[in-house]
Amino acid sequence: MRLEQLINKYYDSLNENDLYVISFISQNLELCGDKTVSEIAQYSNVSASTIIRMVKKLGFKGYSEFRYFLKEEIKSMENTKVSSNDYFNSSTVLEDVKATIRLFEQDKSAEKIYELMVSSKRIFAYGTGYGQGLMLSEFSRCLMNSNIHLIIIPSKVELELIAQSITSDDLLFIIGLSGNVDSIEPVLKSISLKGTPMVSVTVFSRNTLSYLTDYNLYYQVSNMNKTSNLNNTSFCTLNLVLSLLYEGFINYSKDHPQSFLQEE
Incomplete structure (x- = not known):
């Protein structure tokens, strides 16, 4: 399951802080993929406990499991990258x-x-x-x-x-x-x-x-x-x-x- 799907699935249980952290991580996947929870907390200006509570709401046992998920998410995105050419390109389709x-x-x-x-x-x-x-x-x-x-x-x-x-x-x-x-x-x-x-x-x-x-x-x-x-x-x-x-x-x-x- 992709990150966007997880957000949709657990959206009702997420508060504003959770959504802020998720938004920061999703926009900075490559930065966050190999960082500890303390480092992410520092980058996003929230507490580590806030991040841990958020990842548990998404169904993960802890941040280590979530970080592994992020690494797989990055790999998946790299595999599906397409040309940024504004003209039609068959490879895009x-x-x-x-x-x-x-x-x-x-x-x-x-x-x-x-x-x-x-x-x-x-x-x-x-x-x-x-x-x-x-x-x-x-x-x-x-x-x-x-x-x-x-x-x-x-x-x-x-x-x-x-x-x-x-x-x-x-x-x-x-x-x-x-x-x-x-x-x-x-x-x-x-x-x-x-x-x-x-x-x-x-x-x-x-x-x-x-x-x-x-x-x-x-x-x-x-x-x-x-x-x-x-x-x-x-x-x-x-x-x-x-x-x-x-x-x-x-x-x-x-x-x-x-x-x-x-x-x-």
Whole structure:
């Protein structure tokens, strides 16, 4: 699991000091990778005990285990570095594809998502933009091969309407890019209160959508327009992660045929 994923997973238990320390470390990974907790405390101007409490909130036994994790994080980042060329470069897309596959392989929640896809009475999906909606249409077409009907929610108005009747027996996919969902955050919170499982699919980063949902799938996009916060290249890696989810579901259904028989 990557650092960003850990932050999303344990975000609710982190206070302002924790987030400050994490932000400092994430922005200075190479500096922090081989430093002691006392040195990091000095650099970040907090106490060593504050850092130790923070790493324990992230699931580590102590700072030594966390420092080993940071070293692995640095290695992983070095392996996924891409060209800073502002023009389209096929190697950029290739690295994004490799990183997306790696993120999916490292994710431990996929099987639970497959279980929910089988057991849920209804499966809804909402795309936060036009491109995301196009990718959902293809995902829906693929799922029909397994007799899974994906109900695509076309707009915010319909999402608000569905929020009134959705239940804990349903499943909701939210497909986004940056994960900034200010306009629908109240609706998602109301759905969450009903106990409806939610799965987010976003670019790999700390983002609001990941905090609001139960399960998070990520894809890599390197070529982002800093002004519009939109993808400069294509939605190929979003399509890829949905394809990986579909292929994984197909394999899951072959290994668990009894689940489908019970549903029927």
